[in-house]
Amino acid sequence: MDLDAASLQAVATVRRWEAGWPAVTPHSSVAVTPERAQQVLEELGRRLGDNYPFFHPSYAGQMLKPPHPAAAAAYLMAMLINPNNHALDGGPATAALEREALAAIAAMFHYPADFLGHLTSSGTIANLEALFVARELRPDAAIAFSEEAHYTHERMCRLLGVRGVRVPADARGRMDLAALEHLLQTDTIGTVVLTAGTTALGAVDPIDQALGLRDRYGVRLHVDAAYGGFYTIQGWAGFEGAPAGPEGIPAAAYRAIAECDSVVVDPHKHGLQPYGCGCVLFRDPSVGHFYVHDSPYTYFTSSELHLGEISLECSRAGAAAAALWTTLQLFPLTPDGLGAILGACRRAAVSLARLIGGSEHLRLYQEPELDIVAYFPWEGGMTAADVDAASQSLFERAMAAEDPVYLSVARVTAGSLHRRHSNIEAGSETVRILRSVLMKPEHEGFVEVLHERLVRLAG
Numbered sequence: 001m002d003l004d005a006a007s008l009q010a011v012a013t014v015r016r017w018e019a020g021w022p023a024v025t026p027h028s029s030v031a032v033t034p035e036r037a038q039q040v041l042e043e044l045g046r047r048l049g050d051n052y053p054f055f056h057p058s059y060a061g062q063m064l065k066p067p068h069p070a071a072a073a074a075y076l077m078a079m080l081i082n083p084n085n086h087a088l089d090g091g092p093a094t095a096a097l098e099r100e101a102l103a104a105i106a107a108m109f110h111y112p113a114d115f116l117g118h119l120t121s122s123g124t125i126a127n128l129e130a131l132f133v134a135r136e137l138r139p140d141a142a143i144a145f146s147e148e149a150h151y152t153h154e155r156m157c158r159l160l161g162v163r164g165v166r167v168p169a170d171a172r173g174r175m176d177l178a179a180l181e182h183l184l185q186t187d188t189i190g191t192v193v194l195t196a197g198t199t200a201l202g203a204v205d206p207i208d209q210a211l212g213l214r215d216r217y218g219v220r221l222h223v224d225a226a227y228g229g230f231y232t233i234q235g236w237a238g239f240e241g242a243p244a245g246p247e248g249i250p251a252a253a254y255r256a257i258a259e260c261d262s263v264v265v266d267p268h269k270h271g272l273q274p275y276g277c278g279c280v281l282f283r284d285p286s287v288g289h290f291y292v293h294d295s296p297y298t299y300f301t302s303s304e305l306h307l308g309e310i311s312l313e314c315s316r317a318g319a320a321a322a323a324l325w326t327t328l329q330l331f332p333l334t335p336d337g338l339g340a341i342l343g344a345c346r347r348a349a350v351s352l353a354r355l356i357g358g359s360e361h362l363r364l365y366q367e368p369e370l371d372i373v374a375y376f377p378w379e380g381g382m383t384a385a386d387v388d389a390a391s392q393s394l395f396e397r398a399m400a401a402e403d404p405v406y407l408s409v410a411r412v413t414a415g416s417l418h419r420r421h422s423n424i425e426a427g428s429e430t431v432r433i434l435r436s437v438l439m440k441p442e443h444e445g446f447v448e449v450l451h452e453r454l455v456r457l458a459g
Protein backbone atom coordinates (compact mmCIF):
# COMPACT_ATOMS: atom_id res chain seq x y z
CA MET A 1 0.00 0.00 0.00
CA ASP A 2 1.02 3.57 -0.65
CA LEU A 3 1.76 5.55 2.49
CA ASP A 4 1.70 8.87 0.62
CA ALA A 5 -1.89 8.35 -0.51
CA ALA A 6 -2.91 6.92 2.87
CA SER A 7 -1.45 9.91 4.72
CA LEU A 8 -3.40 12.31 2.52
CA GLN A 9 -6.53 10.27 3.16
CA ALA A 10 -5.85 10.41 6.90
CA VAL A 11 -5.41 14.19 6.94
CA ALA A 12 -8.40 14.80 4.64
CA THR A 13 -10.63 12.58 6.80
CA VAL A 14 -9.84 14.54 9.95
CA ARG A 15 -10.26 17.88 8.18
CA ARG A 16 -13.70 16.76 6.98
CA TRP A 17 -14.63 15.74 10.50
CA GLU A 18 -13.46 19.07 11.90
CA ALA A 19 -15.50 20.89 9.25
CA GLY A 20 -18.62 19.60 10.98
CA TRP A 21 -18.09 22.30 13.64
CA PRO A 22 -18.09 26.07 13.22
CA ALA A 23 -14.81 27.29 11.73
CA VAL A 24 -11.97 28.09 14.15
CA THR A 25 -9.25 30.61 13.39
CA PRO A 26 -5.96 29.48 14.90
CA HIS A 27 -4.66 31.95 17.49
CA SER A 28 -1.81 34.18 16.37
CA SER A 29 0.37 32.73 19.15
CA VAL A 30 0.51 29.34 17.42
CA ALA A 31 1.05 30.69 13.91
CA VAL A 32 4.24 29.83 11.99
CA THR A 33 5.03 30.85 8.44
CA PRO A 34 5.14 28.05 5.88
CA GLU A 35 8.70 29.07 4.94
CA ARG A 36 9.96 28.78 8.50
CA ALA A 37 8.16 25.47 9.04
CA GLN A 38 9.67 24.13 5.83
CA GLN A 39 13.13 25.24 6.92
CA VAL A 40 12.92 23.50 10.26
CA LEU A 41 11.49 20.35 8.74
CA GLU A 42 14.33 20.31 6.24
CA GLU A 43 16.74 20.58 9.12
CA LEU A 44 14.91 17.73 10.89
CA GLY A 45 15.20 15.66 7.72
CA ARG A 46 18.95 16.18 7.74
CA ARG A 47 19.15 15.29 11.42
CA LEU A 48 17.08 12.13 10.91
CA GLY A 49 19.48 11.05 8.18
CA ASP A 50 21.72 10.03 11.07
CA ASN A 51 20.01 6.67 11.47
CA TYR A 52 20.69 3.11 10.45
CA PRO A 53 18.43 1.89 7.62
CA PHE A 54 15.97 0.01 9.82
CA PHE A 55 13.61 -0.47 6.88
CA HIS A 56 16.20 -2.27 4.76
CA PRO A 57 16.97 -6.01 4.95
CA SER A 58 20.67 -5.10 5.18
CA TYR A 59 19.77 -3.91 8.67
CA ALA A 60 19.94 -7.26 10.43
CA GLY A 61 20.86 -6.04 13.89
CA GLN A 62 18.57 -5.12 16.76
CA MET A 63 14.78 -5.41 17.15
CA LEU A 64 13.98 -2.45 14.93
CA LYS A 65 11.84 -1.85 11.88
CA PRO A 66 9.40 0.86 10.76
CA PRO A 67 5.67 0.39 11.33
CA HIS A 68 3.48 -0.90 8.52
CA PRO A 69 2.20 2.01 6.36
CA ALA A 70 -1.35 1.16 7.45
CA ALA A 71 -0.35 1.58 11.10
CA ALA A 72 1.43 4.84 10.29
CA ALA A 73 -1.55 6.29 8.39
CA ALA A 74 -4.00 5.18 11.09
CA TYR A 75 -1.78 6.62 13.80
CA LEU A 76 -1.60 9.91 11.91
CA MET A 77 -5.38 10.03 11.45
CA ALA A 78 -6.13 9.42 15.12
CA MET A 79 -3.22 11.51 16.36
CA LEU A 80 -4.58 14.60 14.61
CA ILE A 81 -7.61 14.24 16.88
CA ASN A 82 -5.33 13.13 19.74
CA PRO A 83 -7.68 11.10 21.94
CA ASN A 84 -6.43 9.93 25.32
CA ASN A 85 -7.30 6.35 26.18
CA HIS A 86 -7.08 6.99 29.89
CA ALA A 87 -10.81 7.62 30.14
CA LEU A 88 -13.85 7.35 27.91
CA ASP A 89 -14.07 11.13 28.33
CA GLY A 90 -10.73 11.35 26.55
CA GLY A 91 -11.66 9.25 23.55
CA PRO A 92 -14.66 6.95 23.37
CA ALA A 93 -13.85 5.79 19.84
CA THR A 94 -10.27 4.77 20.47
CA ALA A 95 -11.21 3.13 23.79
CA ALA A 96 -13.59 0.90 21.81
CA LEU A 97 -10.85 0.19 19.26
CA GLU A 98 -8.48 -0.73 22.09
CA ARG A 99 -10.98 -3.20 23.51
CA GLU A 100 -11.45 -4.86 20.12
CA ALA A 101 -7.70 -5.07 19.48
CA LEU A 102 -7.17 -6.50 22.96
CA ALA A 103 -9.88 -9.09 22.43
CA ALA A 104 -8.11 -10.24 19.26
CA ILE A 105 -4.79 -10.57 21.11
CA ALA A 106 -6.46 -12.41 24.00
CA ALA A 107 -8.08 -14.79 21.50
CA MET A 108 -4.68 -15.43 19.93
CA PHE A 109 -3.39 -16.54 23.34
CA HIS A 110 -6.60 -18.57 23.88
CA TYR A 111 -7.36 -16.54 26.98
CA PRO A 112 -10.92 -16.69 28.37
CA ALA A 113 -13.34 -14.05 27.04
CA ASP A 114 -13.54 -12.23 30.40
CA PHE A 115 -9.78 -11.51 30.53
CA LEU A 116 -8.57 -8.15 31.78
CA GLY A 117 -6.04 -6.21 29.73
CA HIS A 118 -4.98 -3.02 28.05
CA LEU A 119 -2.28 -1.44 25.94
CA THR A 120 0.71 0.18 27.60
CA SER A 121 3.43 2.46 26.37
CA SER A 122 5.96 -0.41 26.31
CA GLY A 123 6.76 -3.98 27.20
CA THR A 124 8.62 -2.75 30.25
CA ILE A 125 5.53 -1.01 31.64
CA ALA A 126 3.37 -4.00 30.71
CA ASN A 127 5.69 -6.30 32.66
CA LEU A 128 5.75 -3.82 35.54
CA GLU A 129 1.96 -4.05 35.72
CA ALA A 130 2.06 -7.85 35.78
CA LEU A 131 4.72 -7.85 38.52
CA PHE A 132 2.77 -5.19 40.44
CA VAL A 133 -0.31 -7.43 40.46
CA ALA A 134 1.92 -10.39 41.41
CA ARG A 135 3.24 -8.43 44.37
CA GLU A 136 -0.23 -7.34 45.48
CA LEU A 137 -1.34 -10.97 45.46
CA ARG A 138 1.81 -12.34 47.12
CA PRO A 139 3.23 -9.39 49.06
CA ASP A 140 5.88 -11.34 50.93
CA ALA A 141 7.03 -13.70 48.22
CA ALA A 142 9.92 -13.38 45.78
CA ILE A 143 9.69 -13.29 41.98
CA ALA A 144 11.87 -15.70 39.98
CA PHE A 145 13.04 -15.12 36.41
CA SER A 146 15.67 -16.69 34.21
CA GLU A 147 19.17 -15.26 33.95
CA GLU A 148 18.31 -14.78 30.26
CA ALA A 149 15.15 -12.77 31.08
CA HIS A 150 14.95 -9.12 30.06
CA TYR A 151 17.10 -6.99 32.34
CA THR A 152 14.13 -4.83 33.36
CA HIS A 153 12.58 -7.61 35.50
CA GLU A 154 15.35 -7.28 38.03
CA ARG A 155 15.01 -3.52 38.06
CA MET A 156 11.22 -3.62 38.36
CA CYS A 157 11.50 -6.00 41.30
CA ARG A 158 13.72 -3.44 43.00
CA LEU A 159 11.22 -0.72 42.14
CA LEU A 160 8.36 -2.78 43.61
CA GLY A 161 10.38 -3.69 46.70
CA VAL A 162 10.16 -7.39 45.90
CA ARG A 163 13.06 -9.81 46.03
CA GLY A 164 13.98 -10.94 42.51
CA VAL A 165 15.71 -14.31 42.12
CA ARG A 166 17.63 -15.38 39.01
CA VAL A 167 17.21 -18.93 37.77
CA PRO A 168 20.04 -20.42 35.69
CA ALA A 169 19.43 -21.09 32.00
CA ASP A 170 20.12 -24.37 30.22
CA ALA A 171 22.50 -24.85 27.28
CA ARG A 172 19.87 -23.45 24.87
CA GLY A 173 19.25 -20.26 26.86
CA ARG A 174 15.93 -21.47 28.32
CA MET A 175 15.07 -21.45 32.01
CA ASP A 176 16.48 -24.57 33.69
CA LEU A 177 13.37 -26.12 35.24
CA ALA A 178 15.35 -28.45 37.51
CA ALA A 179 17.02 -25.39 39.00
CA LEU A 180 13.63 -23.68 39.23
CA GLU A 181 12.11 -26.63 41.06
CA HIS A 182 14.99 -26.64 43.51
CA LEU A 183 14.24 -22.98 44.19
CA LEU A 184 10.49 -23.58 44.51
CA GLN A 185 11.19 -26.18 47.20
CA THR A 186 12.53 -23.35 49.38
CA ASP A 187 8.95 -22.03 49.37
CA THR A 188 9.85 -18.36 49.07
CA ILE A 189 8.83 -17.84 45.44
CA GLY A 190 5.36 -16.45 44.69
CA THR A 191 5.62 -15.79 40.96
CA VAL A 192 7.73 -17.17 38.14
CA VAL A 193 8.39 -15.08 35.02
CA LEU A 194 8.79 -17.22 31.91
CA THR A 195 10.05 -15.75 28.67
CA ALA A 196 8.65 -16.68 25.26
CA GLY A 197 11.45 -15.40 23.06
CA THR A 198 14.41 -14.01 25.00
CA THR A 199 15.73 -10.70 23.79
CA ALA A 200 19.25 -11.95 23.19
CA LEU A 201 18.65 -15.34 21.56
CA GLY A 202 14.91 -15.74 21.01
CA ALA A 203 14.92 -18.76 23.33
CA VAL A 204 11.50 -19.93 24.53
CA ASP A 205 11.27 -21.13 28.14
CA PRO A 206 9.53 -24.54 28.55
CA ILE A 207 6.24 -22.97 29.63
CA ASP A 208 4.30 -26.23 29.09
CA GLN A 209 6.52 -28.07 31.53
CA ALA A 210 6.40 -25.20 34.00
CA LEU A 211 2.61 -25.66 34.29
CA GLY A 212 3.24 -28.84 36.27
CA LEU A 213 5.47 -26.96 38.71
CA ARG A 214 2.78 -24.34 39.12
CA ASP A 215 0.31 -27.01 40.15
CA ARG A 216 2.79 -28.63 42.54
CA TYR A 217 4.09 -25.46 44.22
CA GLY A 218 1.17 -23.05 43.82
CA VAL A 219 3.15 -20.25 42.17
CA ARG A 220 1.81 -17.68 39.73
CA LEU A 221 3.11 -17.81 36.18
CA HIS A 222 3.71 -14.65 34.18
CA VAL A 223 4.87 -14.91 30.56
CA ASP A 224 7.04 -12.18 29.10
CA ALA A 225 6.30 -12.61 25.40
CA ALA A 226 7.17 -8.99 24.57
CA TYR A 227 9.28 -10.08 21.63
CA GLY A 228 8.03 -13.52 20.65
CA GLY A 229 4.36 -13.37 21.65
CA PHE A 230 2.89 -13.20 18.16
CA TYR A 231 4.51 -16.56 17.34
CA THR A 232 1.60 -17.96 19.37
CA ILE A 233 -0.22 -17.90 16.01
CA GLN A 234 2.30 -20.48 14.77
CA GLY A 235 2.08 -22.37 18.04
CA TRP A 236 -1.63 -23.05 17.50
CA ALA A 237 -1.51 -23.35 13.71
CA GLY A 238 -0.93 -27.08 13.28
CA PHE A 239 -3.07 -27.76 16.31
CA GLU A 240 -6.14 -26.05 14.93
CA GLY A 241 -6.06 -27.73 11.55
CA ALA A 242 -4.29 -24.95 9.67
CA PRO A 243 -0.94 -26.22 8.42
CA ALA A 244 1.97 -25.42 10.72
CA GLY A 245 4.84 -23.48 9.18
CA PRO A 246 7.49 -25.50 7.39
CA GLU A 247 9.92 -24.65 10.16
CA GLY A 248 8.69 -25.55 13.61
CA ILE A 249 8.73 -23.38 16.67
CA PRO A 250 8.26 -24.56 20.29
CA ALA A 251 4.52 -24.92 19.79
CA ALA A 252 3.66 -26.66 23.07
CA ALA A 253 5.29 -23.84 25.05
CA TYR A 254 3.25 -21.30 23.11
CA ARG A 255 -0.01 -23.15 23.64
CA ALA A 256 0.69 -23.30 27.38
CA ILE A 257 0.53 -19.50 27.62
CA ALA A 258 -3.26 -19.99 27.60
CA GLU A 259 -2.98 -21.47 31.13
CA CYS A 260 -0.66 -18.81 32.59
CA ASP A 261 -1.87 -16.01 34.86
CA SER A 262 -0.64 -13.07 32.83
CA VAL A 263 1.15 -12.37 29.58
CA VAL A 264 2.84 -9.42 27.93
CA VAL A 265 3.33 -8.86 24.20
CA ASP A 266 4.71 -5.83 22.36
CA PRO A 267 2.78 -4.85 19.24
CA HIS A 268 5.61 -2.36 18.65
CA LYS A 269 7.98 -5.28 18.08
CA HIS A 270 6.39 -7.98 15.91
CA GLY A 271 2.97 -6.35 15.60
CA LEU A 272 3.95 -3.80 12.92
CA GLN A 273 3.34 -0.82 15.24
CA PRO A 274 5.30 2.35 15.94
CA TYR A 275 6.87 2.60 19.40
CA GLY A 276 4.53 3.25 22.25
CA CYS A 277 2.54 0.02 22.02
CA GLY A 278 2.93 -2.72 24.61
CA CYS A 279 0.17 -4.87 26.05
CA VAL A 280 -0.59 -6.79 29.25
CA LEU A 281 -3.31 -9.39 29.76
CA PHE A 282 -4.54 -11.04 32.95
CA ARG A 283 -6.44 -14.29 32.89
CA ASP A 284 -8.43 -13.45 36.03
CA PRO A 285 -10.30 -10.13 35.65
CA SER A 286 -10.70 -9.75 39.41
CA VAL A 287 -7.12 -8.45 39.67
CA GLY A 288 -8.55 -5.18 38.32
CA HIS A 289 -9.36 -4.11 41.87
CA PHE A 290 -5.66 -3.60 42.63
CA TYR A 291 -5.71 -0.61 40.33
CA VAL A 292 -8.50 1.18 42.17
CA HIS A 293 -8.11 4.92 42.58
CA ASP A 294 -10.59 7.76 42.92
CA SER A 295 -9.45 10.50 40.64
CA PRO A 296 -11.68 13.54 41.22
CA TYR A 297 -11.56 14.73 37.63
CA THR A 298 -11.58 11.91 35.13
CA TYR A 299 -14.50 9.56 34.75
CA PHE A 300 -17.69 11.44 34.05
CA THR A 301 -19.29 10.53 30.78
CA SER A 302 -20.16 6.96 31.63
CA SER A 303 -20.35 4.40 34.38
CA GLU A 304 -18.75 1.83 32.06
CA LEU A 305 -15.22 0.70 32.88
CA HIS A 306 -12.65 3.26 31.75
CA LEU A 307 -9.31 1.78 30.68
CA GLY A 308 -7.52 4.17 33.04
CA GLU A 309 -9.16 2.37 35.93
CA ILE A 310 -7.18 -0.76 35.12
CA SER A 311 -3.88 0.82 34.08
CA LEU A 312 -0.91 2.15 36.05
CA GLU A 313 -0.31 4.81 33.42
CA CYS A 314 -2.67 7.76 33.10
CA SER A 315 -2.48 9.31 29.61
CA ARG A 316 -2.05 6.86 26.77
CA ALA A 317 -2.19 7.60 23.03
CA GLY A 318 -5.55 6.67 21.57
CA ALA A 319 -3.67 6.79 18.27
CA ALA A 320 -1.74 3.68 19.33
CA ALA A 321 -5.01 1.77 19.70
CA ALA A 322 -6.27 3.10 16.35
CA ALA A 323 -3.08 2.02 14.60
CA LEU A 324 -3.15 -1.45 16.14
CA TRP A 325 -6.86 -1.95 15.38
CA THR A 326 -6.35 -0.92 11.75
CA THR A 327 -3.37 -3.24 11.39
CA LEU A 328 -5.35 -6.15 12.82
CA GLN A 329 -8.13 -5.60 10.27
CA LEU A 330 -5.55 -6.02 7.50
CA PHE A 331 -3.36 -8.62 9.20
CA PRO A 332 -5.55 -10.68 11.52
CA LEU A 333 -3.79 -12.89 14.04
CA THR A 334 -4.07 -15.98 11.85
CA PRO A 335 -1.54 -18.12 9.97
CA ASP A 336 -2.43 -16.30 6.72
CA GLY A 337 -2.50 -12.86 8.32
CA LEU A 338 0.29 -11.72 10.64
CA GLY A 339 1.38 -15.37 10.77
CA ALA A 340 2.55 -15.20 7.15
CA ILE A 341 4.94 -12.37 8.06
CA LEU A 342 6.29 -14.28 11.06
CA GLY A 343 6.64 -17.40 8.93
CA ALA A 344 8.91 -15.56 6.51
CA CYS A 345 11.02 -14.25 9.41
CA ARG A 346 11.32 -17.72 10.88
CA ARG A 347 12.30 -19.24 7.52
CA ALA A 348 14.92 -16.50 7.09
CA ALA A 349 16.45 -17.45 10.44
CA VAL A 350 16.44 -21.16 9.65
CA SER A 351 18.17 -20.57 6.29
CA LEU A 352 20.75 -18.20 7.73
CA ALA A 353 21.50 -20.69 10.50
CA ARG A 354 21.92 -23.47 7.93
CA LEU A 355 24.21 -21.35 5.76
CA ILE A 356 26.31 -20.30 8.75
CA GLY A 357 26.48 -23.91 9.91
CA GLY A 358 28.05 -24.86 6.58
CA SER A 359 30.59 -22.02 6.55
CA GLU A 360 34.25 -22.54 7.28
CA HIS A 361 34.87 -19.22 9.00
CA LEU A 362 31.61 -18.82 10.86
CA ARG A 363 30.06 -20.74 13.75
CA LEU A 364 26.47 -20.77 14.89
CA TYR A 365 26.27 -19.92 18.62
CA GLN A 366 23.12 -22.05 18.92
CA GLU A 367 20.19 -23.10 16.72
CA PRO A 368 17.57 -20.33 16.59
CA GLU A 369 14.17 -21.14 18.11
CA LEU A 370 12.49 -18.08 16.56
CA ASP A 371 14.00 -15.51 14.19
CA ILE A 372 17.10 -14.36 16.08
CA VAL A 373 20.39 -15.85 14.89
CA ALA A 374 23.53 -15.70 17.06
CA TYR A 375 26.92 -16.54 15.55
CA PHE A 376 30.59 -15.64 15.56
CA PRO A 377 33.59 -15.63 13.22
CA TRP A 378 35.82 -18.68 13.58
CA GLU A 379 39.40 -19.79 12.97
CA GLY A 380 40.71 -23.05 14.41
CA GLY A 381 42.27 -22.71 17.88
CA MET A 382 40.49 -19.49 18.82
CA THR A 383 40.16 -18.61 22.50
CA ALA A 384 37.11 -16.90 24.00
CA ALA A 385 39.04 -13.61 23.91
CA ASP A 386 39.76 -14.17 20.20
CA VAL A 387 36.06 -14.77 19.50
CA ASP A 388 35.25 -11.56 21.35
CA ALA A 389 37.72 -9.46 19.37
CA ALA A 390 36.87 -11.07 16.02
CA SER A 391 33.12 -10.52 16.56
CA GLN A 392 33.57 -6.86 17.42
CA SER A 393 35.86 -6.39 14.44
CA LEU A 394 33.43 -8.07 12.04
CA PHE A 395 30.56 -6.01 13.45
CA GLU A 396 32.45 -2.78 12.77
CA ARG A 397 33.77 -3.80 9.35
CA ALA A 398 30.30 -4.96 8.24
CA MET A 399 28.90 -1.52 8.97
CA ALA A 400 31.78 0.35 7.35
CA ALA A 401 31.87 -1.76 4.18
CA GLU A 402 30.98 -0.34 0.79
CA ASP A 403 27.89 -2.57 0.71
CA PRO A 404 27.19 -2.41 4.46
CA VAL A 405 25.24 -4.87 6.57
CA TYR A 406 24.18 -3.87 10.06
CA LEU A 407 24.48 -6.51 12.76
CA SER A 408 24.28 -6.34 16.51
CA VAL A 409 26.54 -7.64 19.23
CA ALA A 410 25.42 -9.77 22.17
CA ARG A 411 27.42 -10.43 25.31
CA VAL A 412 27.58 -13.97 26.62
CA THR A 413 29.92 -15.49 29.19
CA ALA A 414 32.82 -17.67 28.14
CA GLY A 415 31.09 -20.37 30.21
CA SER A 416 27.96 -20.18 28.06
CA LEU A 417 30.09 -20.28 24.94
CA HIS A 418 31.92 -23.35 26.25
CA ARG A 419 28.65 -25.16 26.98
CA ARG A 420 27.77 -24.85 23.30
CA HIS A 421 31.29 -25.14 21.85
CA SER A 422 33.39 -27.33 24.11
CA ASN A 423 36.55 -26.67 22.09
CA ILE A 424 36.56 -23.10 23.45
CA GLU A 425 37.69 -23.03 27.08
CA ALA A 426 35.27 -21.94 29.80
CA GLY A 427 35.70 -18.79 31.83
CA SER A 428 33.73 -16.09 33.56
CA GLU A 429 34.70 -13.21 31.28
CA THR A 430 32.12 -11.86 28.84
CA VAL A 431 32.49 -12.57 25.15
CA ARG A 432 30.90 -10.58 22.38
CA ILE A 433 29.24 -12.56 19.63
CA LEU A 434 27.15 -11.44 16.67
CA ARG A 435 23.39 -11.37 16.62
CA SER A 436 20.91 -10.76 13.80
CA VAL A 437 17.25 -10.20 14.52
CA LEU A 438 15.51 -11.19 11.27
CA MET A 439 12.18 -9.55 12.04
CA LYS A 440 11.38 -8.27 8.55
CA PRO A 441 9.80 -10.68 6.08
CA GLU A 442 12.11 -9.15 3.43
CA HIS A 443 14.96 -10.88 5.23
CA GLU A 444 13.80 -14.15 3.69
CA GLY A 445 14.92 -13.00 0.25
CA PHE A 446 18.09 -11.40 1.58
CA VAL A 447 19.61 -14.24 3.58
CA GLU A 448 21.98 -15.40 0.86
CA VAL A 449 23.34 -11.91 0.28
CA LEU A 450 23.73 -11.43 4.02
CA HIS A 451 25.54 -14.75 4.36
CA GLU A 452 27.81 -14.05 1.41
CA ARG A 453 28.84 -10.74 2.98
CA LEU A 454 29.44 -12.36 6.37
CA VAL A 455 31.61 -15.00 4.75
CA ARG A 456 33.60 -12.35 2.90
CA LEU A 457 34.12 -10.36 6.10
CA ALA A 458 35.02 -13.41 8.18
CA GLY A 459 37.38 -14.99 5.64
Ligand SMILES: *Cc1c(COP(=O)(O)O)cnc(C)c1O
Binds near residue numbers: 122150195197225
Ligand atom coordinates in the same frame (compact mmCIF):
# COMPACT_ATOMS: atom_id res chain seq x y z
C1 LIG B 1 11.82 -5.81 24.35
C2 LIG B 1 11.58 -6.68 25.50
C3 LIG B 1 11.13 -6.16 26.73
C4 LIG B 1 11.02 -4.69 26.97
O1 LIG B 1 10.03 -4.13 26.18
P1 LIG B 1 10.07 -2.59 25.76
O2 LIG B 1 8.88 -2.47 24.89
O3 LIG B 1 11.37 -2.38 25.03
O4 LIG B 1 9.99 -1.79 26.98
C5 LIG B 1 10.85 -7.05 27.75
N1 LIG B 1 11.00 -8.36 27.58
C6 LIG B 1 11.44 -8.90 26.42
C7 LIG B 1 11.56 -10.38 26.30
C8 LIG B 1 11.75 -8.08 25.34
O5 LIG B 1 12.22 -8.61 24.20
